[in-house]
Amino acid sequence: MNEGVEWAVHSCLNLAWLGERAVPAARLAAFYELPAAYLNKQLQALARADILTSVSGPRGGFRLARPPEKVTLMDVVVAIDGDEPAFRCTEIRQRGGSGGGDADAYRKPCAIDAAMRKAELAWRRELAGQTVADVMTTVEHTNPGVPDKVRRWFDDTR
Amino acid sequence: MNEGVEWAVHSCLNLAWLGERAVPAARLAAFYELPAAYLNKQLQALARADILTSVSGPRGGFRLARPPEKVTLMDVVVAIDGDEPAFRCTEIRQRGGSGGGDADAYRKPCAIDAAMRKAELAWRRELAGQTVADVMTTVEHTNPGVPDKVRRWFDDTR
Numbered sequence: 001m002n003e004g005v006e007w008a009v010h011s012c013l014n015l016a017w018l019g020e021r022a023v024p025a026a027r028l029a030a031f032y033e034l035p036a037a038y039l040n041k042q043l044q045a046l047a048r049a050d051i052l053t054s055v056s057g058p059r060g061g062f063r064l065a066r067p068p069e070k071v072t073l074m075d076v077v078v079a080i081d082g083d084e085p086a087f088r089c090t091e092i093r094q095r096g097g098s099g100g101g102d103a104d105a106y107r108k109p110c111a112i113d114a115a116m117r118k119a120e121l122a123w124r125r126e127l128a129g130q131t132v133a134d135v136m137t138t139v140e141h142t143n144p145g146v147p148d149k150v151r152r153w154f155d156d157t158r
Numbered sequence: 159m160n161e162g163v164e165w166a167v168h169s170c171l172n173l174a175w176l177g178e179r180a181v182p183a184a185r186l187a188a189f190y191e192l193p194a195a196y197l198n199k200q201l202q203a204l205a206r207a208d209i210l211t212s213v214s215g216p217r218g219g220f221r222l223a224r225p226p227e228k229v230t231l232m233d234v235v236v237a238i239d240g241d242e243p244a245f246r247c248t249e250i251r252q253r254g255g256s257g258g259g260d261a262d263a264y265r266k267p268c269a270i271d272a273a274m275r276k277a278e279l280a281w282r283r284e285l286a287g288q289t290v291a292d293v294m295t296t297v298e299h300t301n302p303g304v305p306d307k308v309r310r311w312f313d314d315t316r
Contacts, residue, residue, distance in 0.1 A: 001244045009270045010250060033254035073273055086159045086244070092168060096191035097311040111296040112167045115231055119284035126277035138269035153255040
C-alpha cells in the first residue's frame with residue numbers, strides 16, 4: 001500500500017479540525033515535513049474522488065468536500081491506491097495440461113480467486129465501516145490536545 | 159500481491175489430489191505452462207514454511223507436508239508474500255509541527271494505524287478460516303472432473 005494513504009488520512013483529519021478554511025498543499029505538507037509536490041498529488045487524487053474540494057486563488061487550497069462522518073477509510077484508500085484487488089487471478093487453470101476440455105467449467109469463478117476475494121471483501125467492509133470522524137474521535141480521546149495543536153500551528157504559519 | 163500466491167495454492171491443491179507422491183517442480187510448472195525456475199522458488203518457500211516437504215533423489219520432488227485441512231490460505235500467503243502489514247505507518251505524526259511535545263502521546267498507537275490494522279486483521283482472519291481442503295471441496299463440487307484430470311495428467315507425464 002502506498003505511503004500516501006497515511007498522508008492522505010492525516011490530511012483529512014487536519015482539514016476536518018480546521019473547519020471551513022482552505023489550506024494550501026505546501027502548508028499541509030510542512031506540518032509533517034513531507035515533500036509538498038508528492039503530497040499535492042495525493043490531495044489532487046482526494047479531490048478527484050470528491051473527498052476534498054480544491055479552491056483556487058490567493059486564499060486557495062484544499063478543504064473537506066463533505067463532513068468527516070461521510071468519508072470512510074475505504075474512500076481514502078480507493079482514491080489513493082485505486083480499487084484493483086490485491087489478489088489478481090490470472091486463470092492459470094485454463095493453461096497447459098490443466099486447460100482445455102469443457103468451456104463451461106471456466107464460466108464458474110476459480111475457487112481460489114473466490115476465496116481470496118472473500119477475504120478482501122472482509123478488509124473492504126472493515127475500512128468502509130470506519131470514517132474519518134471515527135478516527136478523529138479516537139485521537140480526541142487518547143490525545144485530547146491534538147485538535148488545538150493543529151489549529152494553533154496552522155493559525156501561526158498562515 | 160505476488161502472482162506466486164495463485165501458483166502456490168494451485169500447486170497445493172494438485173499435490174493434495176496426487177496423494178503421497180513427490181512431484182518435481184518442473185512437472186508442477188508444466189501443468190500450467192509456468193516458468194519452472196520461478197515456480198520452484200515458490201515451492202521452496204512453501205517447504206520452508208512446512209507446508210510442503212522437499213524430497214531429494216531421482217523420485218524426488220514436493221509433496222504436502224500436512225493434510226490439506228491443516229493448511230490455511232493465510233499460511234500460503236504468508237509463506238509466499240511474508241507477513242508484513244500492507245499498511246505501514248511511518249509515524250509522520252511525530253514530525254514537523256505535528257511532532258514534539260509530550261513523549262507519552264506517542265506511546266499510544268496512531269489511531270490511523272490502529273484502524274488500518276483492524277481491517278487487515280479481518281482479511282487475515284478470513285484467510286485463516288479457509289483451508290486448502292475447503293478450496294478442494296469447492297472445486298470438486300463445481301468441477302467434479304478436476305481431481306481425475308489432474309491424476310491422469312501427472313500419471314501420463316511421469
